[in-house]
Amino acid sequence: MGLLENRFNDNVIVEKLDKLLSWGRSTSPWFFQFGTACCAIEMMAAAASRHDLMRIGMIPRSSPRQADVMIVAGTVTMKMALRVKKLYEQMADPKYVVAMGSCATSGGPYWQHGYHVLKGVDIVIPVDVYVPGCPPRPEALIEGLLKLQEQILDERPLTRKMA
Amino acid sequence: MSTDQDKLITELVEKGLTGDMEPINSIEDRVLRSKAKAALAKAKRAAKSQETAEPKKKKSEEKSSDDLPSSVNLNEKIVYMINEKFPGSLANENTETHIQLKSDQWFEIATWLKSEPSLSFDSLQCQTGIDVGDNTLEARYNFHSMKHNHYTEIRIAVPRKEATIPSVEQIWRIADWFERETYDMLGIEFSGHRDLRRILLPDDWEGWPLRKDYLVQETYHGIVVPKMKEGWE
Numbered sequence: 001m002g003l004l005e006n007r008f009n010d011n012v013i014v015e016k017l018d019k020l021l022s023w024g025r026s027t028s029p030w031f032f033q034f035g036t037a038c039c040a041i042e043m044m045a046a047a048a049s050r051h052d053l054m055r056i057g058m059i060p061r062s063s064p065r066q067a068d069v070m071i072v073a074g075t076v077t078m079k080m081a082l083r084v085k086k087l088y089e090q091m092a093d094p095k096y097v098v099a100m101g102s103c104a105t106s107g108g109p110y111w112q113h114g115y116h117v118l119k120g121v122d123i124v125i126p127v128d129v130y131v132p133g134c135p136p137r138p139e140a141l142i143e144g145l146l147k148l149q150e151q152i153l154d155e156r157p158l159t160r161k162m163a
Numbered sequence: 164m165s166t167d168q169d170k171l172i173t174e175l176v177e178k179g180l181t182g183d184m185e186p187i188n189s190i191e192d193r194v195l196r197s198k199a200k201a202a203l204a205k206a207k208r209a210a211k212s213q214e215t216a217e218p219k220k221k222k223s224e225e226k227s228s229d230d231l232p233s234s235v236n237l238n239e240k241i242v243y244m245i246n247e248k249f250p251g252s253l254a255n256e257n258t259e260t261h262i263q264l265k266s267d268q269w270f271e272i273a274t275w276l277k278s279e280p281s282l283s284f285d286s287l288q289c290q291t292g293i294d295v296g297d298n299t300l301e302a303r304y305n306f307h308s309m310k311h312n313h314y315t316e317i318r319i320a321v322p323r324k325e326a327t328i329p330s331v332e333q334i335w336r337i338a339d340w341f342e343r344e345t346y347d348m349l350g351i352e353f354s355g356h357r358d359l360r361r362i363l364l365p366d367d368w369e370g371w372p373l374r375k376d377y378l379v380q381e382t383y384h385g386i387v388v389p390k391m392k393e394g395w396e
Contacts (some may be wrong), residue, residue, distance in 0.1 A: 078383050079365040115372055115379040115388065116364060123386060 026152035032067030037074025046138035270329035290341035330356035
């Protein structure tokens with residue numbers, strides 16, 4: 001204790017590497033733009049200048065290889081479900097999923113009679129944050145993304161997980 | 164002002180038609196002169212086409228729909244012509260809203276509908292299908308003629324077990340995707356279609372969703388299809 005105690009001035013940040021990593025991850029979660037239906041319009045609005053997702057460090061990427069967060073914006077049909085799964089598997093770890101809108105969370109208006117609609121994207125891939133709404137306003141999406149950032153910030157990537 | 168001008172032009176055209184070009188050429192205003200000349204050319208053309216059209220008209224009247232009074236509507240006329248040209252291809256004589264045909268001569272009739280000058284249905288506006296019950300599927304075609312600006316609807320009913328209708332994809336190219344959708348949703352086979360695949364659903368989907376007796380398959384590639392979320396009701 002005596003070796004390091006009170007050694008550093010105010011201009012040196014003292015922090016755990018664990019926390020530093022999760023802080024870095026949480027402040028720049030680049031998202032994979034994945035517009036499958038009308039929610040995509042709200043996602044675009046959220047990314048455009050008025051709401052500006054860049055403020056919270058989010059940049060839209062068109063390739064799963066460059067993205068950390070997949071925002072599933074819209075209805076996922078059975079035909080699309082296999083592609084969603086494949087694209088999720090192509091993303092590099094660590095990866096997160098935001099289910100945007102009623103369709104992606106539960107099937108939405110198709111939840112009972114839509115024979116061709118996946119009843120929630122969580123059937124094929126693990127979802128971290130659900131954003132309800134039909135479609136959710138950009139503010140709601142931003143709220144969901146801030147929740148995701150909180151969640152990432154709480155992670156301890158280097159600490160051994162208790163079984 | 165303009166009505167005066169019109170009067171003047173019509174007078175000049177009448178003179179011009181008799182061969183007297185002097186008054187037209189002596190107009191000082193260039194705009195008015197060119198207007199008058201254009202009107203004269205139009206009048207000459209109209210007179211010419213009237214002369215040539217009249218004998219033709221008589222000929223076509225001799226060929227078909229000769230005894231029909233002028234008050235018959237288009238569907239009645241088409242039914243009359245089909246009955247003469249393709250006997251036995253009408254499913255019934257009902258002409259109120261549509262024409263009901265049998266499927267066997269449909270390709271020939273479709274070709275004729277497009278090529279017959281007095282009909283010339285050059286535009287297939289919509290092609291769709293419907294399950295009408297009683298184990299019957301029906302394909303419906305909406306036609307429009309750009310030339311005559313008239314419309315008609317053709318319906319072809321087929322039994323569910325052997326739902327095959329000749330394709331018109333090579334007559335109206337738009338029918339390509341229309342027929343693929345009808346095939347996708349109702350399972351009506353369009354014989355002669357060059358690329359009859361499902362268009363909306365995945366290729367390996369089972370069943371025809373818009374048939375009344377459709378039952379959703381239980382799984383698709385391991386994904387459970389008709390999942391009810393627990394605790395929703």
